[in-house]
Amino acid sequence: MGMSDFYAGRDDAESVRVIHHALDAGLNFLDTADMYGPHTNEQLVGKAIRGRRDAVFLATKFGIVRDPDDPSQRGICGRPDYVKSSCEASLRRLGVDHIDLYYQHRVDPDTPIEDTVGAMGELVAQGKVRYIGLSEPAAGTLERAHRVHPVTAVQSEYSLWTRDPEAHGIFDACHRLGVGFVAYSPLGRGFLTGAIRSPEDFAADDYRRSNPRFMGENFGRNLELVRKVEAVASDVGCTPAQLALAWVLARDTNIVPIPGTKRLRYLEENLAALDVALDAKVLDEIDAVFPPDAVAGERYPASAMKSVEG
Numbered sequence: 277m278g279m280s281d282f283y284a285g286r287d288d289a290e291s292v293r294v295i296h297h298a299l300d301a302g303l304n305f306l307d308t309a310d311m312y313g314p315h316t317n318e319q320l321v322g323k324a325i326r327g328r329r330d331a332v333f334l335a336t337k338f339g340i341v342r343d344p345d346d347p348s349q350r351g352i353c354g355r356p357d358y359v360k361s362s363c364e365a366s367l368r369r370l371g372v373d374h375i376d377l378y379y380q381h382r383v384d385p386d387t388p389i390e391d392t393v394g395a396m397g398e399l400v401a402q403g404k405v406r407y408i409g410l411s412e413p414a415a416g417t418l419e420r421a422h423r424v425h426p427v428t429a430v431q432s433e434y435s436l437w438t439r440d441p442e443a444h445g446i447f448d449a450c451h452r453l454g455v456g457f458v459a460y461s462p463l464g465r466g467f468l469t470g471a472i473r474s475p476e477d478f479a480a481d482d483y484r485r486s487n488p489r490f491m492g493e494n495f496g497r498n499l500e501l502v503r504k505v506e507a508v509a510s511d512v513g514c515t516p517a518q519l520a521l522a523w524v525l526a527r528d529t530n531i532v533p534i535p536g537t538k539r540l541r542y543l544e545e546n547l548a549a550l551d552v553a554l555d556a557k558v559l560d561e562i563d564a565v566f567p568p569d570a571v572a573g574e575r576y577p578a579s580a581m582k583s584v585e586g
Contacts, residue, residue: 305335305534307335308336308370310369311381336370336375352382374406379429380411382411382584383583407429412583433460435524459534462520469515470515475490475491491573517546
């Protein structure tokens with residue numbers, strides 16, 4: 277996402293180099309969406325994987341509707357005709373003949389989930405999609421969807437400072453149904469790395485300036501939490517980012533985190549989190565300094581939170 281939208285410092289050539297380096301390092305799971313840009317990130321990923329399609333497990337998403345002439349406007353659509361036309365458009369932009377994992381980016385409250393997933397199942401039957409997923413569904417929605425067609429993955433925000441899936445029953449539903457869980461923003465949109473010290477660190481077009489957790493008193497309270505994470509990371513002998521990723525990986529073998537980065541050095545740092553082992557004592561210490569309800573502020577502005585079920 278950050279390679280094409282929402283964050284400052286975008287550089288397509290550097291982004292392609294990062295993707296190539298990731299593939300060379302053995303990473304194969306790339307996640308994009310038609311709304312990133314909008315549309316331009318799929319084109320970028322398509323360019324990066326050209327000639328290397330067999331090395332990639334490719335995920336993209338549909339359902340958040342943005343107007344290219346006014347990208348600040350948002351809509352949600354899960355109508356069957358829209359599902360199918362969105363898939364065709366993503367296939368063209370990505371330059372591929374199939375999508376490995378196709379998510380509904382947000383659940384459409386005006387379209388029964390059975391209708392949306394039924395259309396996604398037709399795409400599987402046609403060979404255009406291999407597996408289907410949902411992003412930010414409620415547990416009940418996931419169960420209804422799974423009865424229509426097997427859901428392979430749920431993608432929702434999950435990190436030290438966003439533990440909603442634990443509290444809202446999504447983890448339990450995933451285990452019960454045999455559904456994988458993909459954790460997005462496992463680094464708290466960069467806050468958990470320790471690199472952000474002031475709201476003024478953000479460029480003028482960085483969307484975090486309007487995120488409640490990065491604003492006003494919330495910023496200061498959350499920064500205190502990050503400082504505690506930094507202290508634990510120092511004791512463990514890793515960076516705060518590596519500690520945050522290792523914590524997500526330690527929660528459950530069913531979880532696949534997808535940290536995003538535009539820079540090679542951060543990709544390497546993230547990869548090294550695989551070598552960080554957290555024992556029970558350290559995990560308890562992390563929970564003590566950063567309990568589930570400690571973070572200040574909602575994770576999205578009110579208008580965006582309306583589209584989050586789970």
